[in-house]
Amino acid sequence: MDARPTQALLEADPEQVHQGIQAIVGLGPAVFNLALVAWFWGQWRVMFVQLGVAMVLAFSNMVVAEWVAARLGRSVAETARILVNVVGIAVSGATAHWPALVWIFVPYNLLWFYGMDRWVRARAAMYLVLVDVVALSTGAEPGMALAFSLLGIFGFVLSERRASLMRGALNQVLQQREQLEKAHQEMQQLHQRAIEQERLTSLGMLAAGVAHEINNPMSFVTSNVNSMLRDLRDEQHLSETMKEYVDDVLPATLDGIKRVNSIVSDLRRFARGDPEAHVGFDFDAEVEMALRIAHGQLSHVRVQKELGGTGTVVGRPRQIVQVLVNLLVNAGQATAPGGVVRVTTSRDESMVRVDVRDTGTGMSEETKRHLFEPFFTTKPPGEGTGLGLSVVHGIVKSHGGHIEVESELGKGTCFSLRLPLVPLLLAYEPSSDGGMRRRTS
Incomplete structure (x- = not known):
């Protein structure tokens, strides 16, 4: 089976996945940021910092990242996006003293890293290490950092494994579809061959029947022309015209009749179906x-x-x-x-x-x-x-x-x-x- 169509579809799958989840990916941070605003309502400096970070990250993730991806490739765009997100989370966490509503961004981002390219694990590790280093250096509680880091790691592994299994299932479905298409083509060929065989068999039977019908009258023609030639040769007094018939016309006619008889005989033997x-x-x-x-x-x-x-x-x-x-x-x-x-x-x-x-x-x-x-x-x-x-x-x-x-x-x-x-x-x-x-x- 030719694996090229299957491989091409699987290679296109990460980009399709990325485009398909963009709307949902953007919804999560919006909800988390609303929760942050509600939580720090009244603490205006912290609240405005959170709003500013949210707007910068939203613009960076939705607009700048796509612009970079269109010009430099998805891998470069993802690396740049992660670095911007690390900076944004660091600013947000340091300002709000690393509450759980800020840490929730870490495992959330790790959930949808899988599927872009072969460097996705390296970027995920870089993202997690940078966030933890910045968090711990700016006063984050180590237990909170450990908990959300573990949550992010296992969330990443589970999403990666699930995506891998789904791609394997997709591959099997594509292989089965190609096998069915191949079997369908073979069935069509067999059907066409059966139709042609039936047509050729019918033509052979028809040819044999026609040859048989021709054979009977040709037997009379052969016998009659032979008798005519024999009788004319026995005549003693023939005109010049009749002598021409005896010497040339009738022998040539008999040769033609013999040729027809040979063709009929060949056709009967050739078309016989037994x-x-x-x-x-x-x-x-x-x-x-x-x-x-x-x-x-x-x-x-x-x-x-x-x-x-x-x-x-x-x-x-x-x-x-x-x-x-x-x-x-x-x-x-x-x-x-x-x-x-x-x-x-x-x-x-x-x-x-x-x-x-x-x-x-x-x-x-x-x-x-x-x-x-x-x-x-x-x-x-x-x-x-x-x-x-x-x-x-x-x-x-x-x-x-x-x-x-x-x-x-x-x-x-x-x-x-x-x-x-x-x-x-x-x-x-x-x-x-x-x-x-x-x-x-």
Whole structure:
């Protein structure tokens, strides 16, 4: 989980606390000063000194401290404020001979020192030591100084501990919120993936049904054209026009019909939704099939193929075709008219390799880093789900292979797939001693 938002909020918390308690902080001294005025009513010199100190401290705490904080920082402002308060309490206490109503300012100030910065404990200690030194040197009763100093110390510790626990609780709440947001995003992704999977399944069923419906009339067309060509070839006396049909038109028509039949057959096998077992298949033949299926997306480019006679590979051929079709369609969409899409295959002792290279727009390093992540796409909204390459990656991994990509902006892209001739899980079988041994057949 990214802790930066949480840390930023916690760092901002002291200043927010300071702003939030300013009104209450100002209310306490006002009440204490009114009590002092009432207590010393009639002792005019003492009363006016207390009023003067109260006004100076109020102005210093509310106005001067904020002015200094805005220009020099909260830490400097707090240090200056404390020194002014020490002077004010010293004047007030020395004038009134340190009654309890003056001492009450000491623990009160210590209650709200926590939360400004890391120097708060040092300032609190400085404040308490200076007040006690001045008080004892000006005739304050030691017992009174000790009592209110202890009260201030424990009040400070308790308020600090309470604030620390509250910040810890806030941190936990923020972490839980981020975890919930992450879980919500994952649920949305799963929901979107389920919707896309359902849509793709429906499209596959529809494609298989359409292919089946096309297959029946194409069987009649194939049979009828074959019969027509055979009958015309048996005729001895044909006009020049009919000879042209026999020699050129009908054979070309049959080639076109065969191509349609091949596409229909490929589509039926590709769209079939039943589970597929590992079987041996001609890898180059599946590459040819993928090229036929993706032909519509490659019609604007020159397709070059160099099939290296890879022979038989064990795997799930329909999934391999799905991988190749996806890569070919992406290559066609990334390549401008007149560009080149090149497909090559090769084989070594244990692996088969296929490269799909294009002369298209290429990809940036940032795009390559996220290429196989689910729902990542660079296509405009409505033109891509971001599932294609993540599915490709999953299929290749499930076959025990790996996929690499080389790309540079403006210079095209090359996807390289390496697949084992036999997936690792199928290359071994249980042995009589309870272990695994390589299959012999």
